[in-house]
Amino acid sequence: MRSDTYHLGLLGWPLRYSLSPDIHTAALQALDLDGDYHLLPMPPFPAGEATLIGVLERMRRGELQGLNVTVPHKQMILDYLDRLTPAAGAIGAVNVIFREGEDLVGDNTDRDGFLKDLETTLSPAVGGGLVLGAGGAARAVAHGLCELGWRVWIAARQLSRAGDFVDVLREQGFQSVSVLPLETDEIESISSVCTLVVNATPVGMAPQTEASPWPSTLALPLGASVYDLVYIPEETMLTKAASKAGLPATTGLGMLIEQAALSFERWTGQPAPRTVLRQAALEAMASTQRMGGA
Numbered sequence: 102m103r104s105d106t107y108h109l110g111l112l113g114w115p116l117r118y119s120l121s122p123d124i125h126t127a128a129l130q131a132l133d134l135d136g137d138y139h140l141l142p143m144p145p146f147p148a149g150e151a152t153l154i155g156v157l158e159r160m161r162r163g164e165l166q167g168l169n170v171t172v173p174h175k176q177m178i179l180d181y182l183d184r185l186t187p188a189a190g191a192i193g194a195v196n197v198i199f200r201e202g203e204d205l206v207g208d209n210t211d212r213d214g215f216l217k218d219l220e221t222t223l224s225p226a227v228g229g230g231l232v233l234g235a236g237g238a239a240r241a242v243a244h245g246l247c248e249l250g251w252r253v254w255i256a257a258r259q260l261s262r263a264g265d266f267v268d269v270l271r272e273q274g275f276q277s278v279s280v281l282p283l284e285t286d287e288i289e290s291i292s293s294v295c296t297l298v299v300n301a302t303p304v305g306m307a308p309q310t311e312a313s314p315w316p317s318t319l320a321l322p323l324g325a326s327v328y329d330l331v332y333i334p335e336e337t338m339l340t341k342a343a344s345k346a347g348l349p350a351t352t353g354l355g356m357l358i359e360q361a362a363l364s365f366e367r368w369t370g371q372p373a374p375r376t377v378l379r380q381a382a383l384e385a386m387a388s389t390q391r392m393g394g395a
């Protein structure tokens with residue numbers, strides 16, 4: 102929906118390390134668009150529900166033109182929206198909200214952001230993908246890999262949460278997907294057929310930069326590529342371990358930029374200046390590090 106002014110924001114908790122205000126403010130300025138992007142802290146439910154209802158009301162009144170949604174709300178937000186795009190419906194998670202007519206529409210740009218950056222940075226051949234975590238981001242990643250024909254394992258500490266999603270994937274015709282506990286022996290049992298490891302948990306993200314989601318006693322799969330969705334710090338314990346083992350690895354900055362660019366395009370209808378977005382993110386990361394945050 103075209104607008105004269107773009108009041109945008111991010112719903113999530115905690116939001117201390119978010120780069121989104123820097124990225125989207127830079128995009129608005131580069132395109133000479135009037136607007137702003139604010140952090141909208143929303144605690145987990147039930148405490149956050151009043152905030153959510155208030156923010157969505159503002160959007161319905163036209164006071165907000167676009168929202169991003171992040172940890173831990175990407176799944177519960179579905180119940181508060183009028184419609185979902187096919188991507189958001191298939192994945193069962195929303196990271197972007199825009200208005201179409203009177204409707205608040207939930208979309209998912211994490212999946213396409215991940216796939217584009219995976220191809221750009223690591224371009225692995227289709228094989229066996231192990232996804233660590235079973236939250237909103239893991240759903241987007243697993244769905245994208247399934248669509249490309251990967252054999253996918255979802256390793257989670259809550260098997261029921263991951264199992265529900267695997268049922269959804271199977272209903273969509275993706276049969277080569279299963280769940281396993283996020284435990285050393287279980288991961289070891291499939292390690293030899295794993296050609297891609299994706300961290301979709303927050304483990305390793307600032308301020309817990311000394312932690313890794315990969316079991317400390319287990320070697321990374323031989324010949325695998327490693328994609329860590331965490332983007333602060335620039336290198337995580339997981340990507341450092343991968344590099345040390347001679348494996349191609351990346352953190353999630355490229356995905357962050359691409360999902361943001363796709364969000365911006367949904368809200369404004371204009372092509373997002375991706376180099377500007379990346380530069381803004383890098384500058385914000387440098388200042389976060391100067392503050393000792395990451």
Ligand code: NAP
Pocket residue numbers: 171172173174175211214234235236237238239257258259262283300301302303304306314330331332353354356357358360
């Ligand atoms: P989420 O919905 O809260 O899900 C987090 C998942 O990680 C859940 O399965 C959770 O397990 C698991 N988890 C949390 N702490 C864990 C721990 N200590 N050990 C093992 N598993 C743990 O969050 P999300 O939206 O999926 O995001 C996950 C991460 O991806 C975040 O760090 C986020 O910043 C990052 N991300 C990056 C991008 C990007 O563009 N680069 C995009 C999206 C997300 P339980 O269900 O048991 O709690």
